[in-house]
Structure formats: C-alpha cells, structure tokens
Amino acid sequence: MNIILLGPPGAGKGTQAERLVASRGMVQMSTGDMLRAEKNAGTELGDRIKAVMDAGELVSDEIVSALIDNCLAALKPEQGAIFDGYPRTAAQAGTLDEILGNNGRRLDHVIELHVDEDKLVTRIVGRYTCATCGAGYHDMFKQPKVAGTCDVCGGHEFKRRADDNEQTVRTRMAEYRAKTAPVIPIYEARGILTRIDGMADIDTVSAAIAAVLDGTQTKA
Numbered sequence: 717m718n719i720i721l722l723g724p725p726g727a728g729k730g731t732q733a734e735r736l737v738a739s740r741g742m743v744q745m746s747t748g749d750m751l752r753a754e755k756n757a758g759t760e761l762g763d764r765i766k767a768v769m770d771a772g773e774l775v776s777d778e779i780v781s782a783l784i785d786n787c788l789a790a791l792k793p794e795q796g797a798i799f800d801g802y803p804r805t806a807a808q809a810g811t812l813d814e815i816l817g818n819n820g821r822r823l824d825h826v827i828e829l830h831v832d833e834d835k836l837v838t839r840i841v842g843r844y845t846c847a848t849c850g851a852g853y854h855d856m857f858k859q860p861k862v863a864g865t866c867d868v869c870g871g872h873e874f875k876r877r878a879d880d881n882e883q884t885v886r887t888r889m890a891e892y893r894a895k896t897a898p899v900i901p902i903y904e905a906r907g908i909l910t911r912i913d914g915m916a917d918i919d920t921v922s923a924a925i926a927a928v929l930d931g932t933q934t935k936a
C-alpha cells in the first residue's frame with residue numbers, strides 16, 4: 717500500500733507517519749527529512765537548500781523528485797511507502813505518478829489532515845526531536861515519559877528546527893496555500909482522497925487514518 721499524508725506545516729504528517737511505520741512496517745518518505753540531511757552534510761547543494769528552507773520556501777521540484785525516486789527504488793516490493801510532505805506542487809504530483817508507475821506501484825490513499833492554521837503555530841514552535849534517533853516531541857502535547865530522556869533510544873540531547881519560528885511558519889503556510897493545496901482536487905477527482913480532522917488528538921487522528929487504510933471508513 718502506498719499513501720500520501722497531505723497537510724500544512726504542523727498538521728501532524730510526521731507524527732502519524734512515525735506511527736504507521738511502527739504499527740504497519742511501512743516506510744516513511746519525508747522530503748523534509750531528506751533535505752535536512754542534505755543540508756547538514758554541508759555540500760554545495762546542501763548550502764543552497766539551507767537558504768531556501770530557512771526562508772520557508774519550496775525547494776525545486778527537480779531536487780525533491782530525485783530524492784523520492786532514489787528512495788523508492790531502494791524499497792522492497794512488499795514495503796509500503798508513506799509520502800510525507802511530497803508531493804507539494806502539481807508538477808510533483810505528476811512526477812510521483814511516473815515514479816510509482818516505473819516501480820510497479822500505485823497510489824492507494826491520499827489523506828488530507830484538515831487543520832486550523834492559526835492553532836498550528838503553537839504546535840510548531842513547541843516541537844523538538846531527539847538528536848540521536850529523531851523521535852518527535854512537543855513542549856505541551858507530547859513530552860518524554862522521563863523528562864530529558866528519549867522514550868525510544870534513551871538519548872538526552874534534543875534539537876529544534878531552524879525553520880520552526882513564527883515568521884518562517886507563516887511563509888511555509890502561504891506556500892502551502894498557494895502551491896500545495898491545488899493538488900487536493902487532483903486526488904479528489906480520482907476518488908482516493910479522504911479528509912480527516914487533524915485538530916483531534918493524536919490517537920484519534922491515528923484511529924481515523926487506520927479506518928481509511930483498513931477500508932472501514934467511507935471516502936470524502
């Protein structure tokens with residue numbers, strides 16, 4: 717099964733992808749994570765990416781599609797893909813169809829996490845991750861069970877993203893509205909889009925996604 721998690725910054729794409737990886741053995745394909753890895757590598761490409769990401773703008777379609785192409789080719793046939801933060805433009809949506817076709821795959825579900833953008837700023841500025849294993853946490857909504865210790869790996873170092881400040885978040889949201897929201901009708905027309913209330917608590921959102929993947933919920 718191959719699915720897309722679609723939604724603005726802070727909608728919960730990464731949080732829900734992480735859960736699907738744990739519960740269903742699917743593979744998360746986050747272009748944001750891939751780009752951050754490239755950025756941290758300090759290459760010339762990484763420096764160019766850093767400038768774009770830190771401004772909250774979109775990296776070029778060519779760069780992100782090449783990343784997805786490489787990752788999908790490395791998947792085992794039985795592994796399902798969760799596209800997190802990709803596609804983000806109509807052009808990327810077209811490229812994804814091609815890449816999936818070339819790999820003998822098809823898109824089963826597109827899940828739109830429907831959220832109230834004004835409330836997302838709180839989610840984003842409170843977010844941090846384990847510096848060792850990448851597990852995600854939040855100052856208010858998801859703290860480690862033991863303060864200062866990662867639930868997953870026991871690490872003690874945490875980090876915050878350079879683009880998680882209010883001003884950059886506003887730019888990221890404007891980019892979403894202008895360039896990414898227009899892909900929603902494409903998938904709606906194909907009958908594979910389901911809209912879920914992303915403002916519900918994390919467990920409720922997970923249950924709603926599970927119902928879609930298990931075919932126990934009717935489509936939007």
Ligand code: AP5
Pocket residue numbers: 723724725726727728729730731732747748749751768769770772773774775776777780800801802803804808839840842843844852853854857858879888914915916917918921
């Ligand atoms: P990317 O890394 O994809 O960031 P984003 O889309 O802005 O989304 P986020 O990762 O901020 O949010 P999320 O939906 O994953 O939410 P999360 O689960 O963390 O992209 C970053 C940048 O890379 C882009 O700006 C662009 O420059 C570039 N880029 C990436 N992909 C690209 C592409 N395809 N094309 C071009 N450029 C690209 O949740 C947020 C917080 O809220 C967490 O702390 C979480 O614990 C909490 N939370 C989650 N769900 C809930 C809930 N239901 N209730 C309460 N709290 C919750």
Ligand code: MG
Pocket residue numbers: 729730731746748801
């Ligand atoms: Mg994310």
Ligand code: ZN
Pocket residue numbers: 846847848849850851866867868869870871
């Ligand atoms: Zn950890």
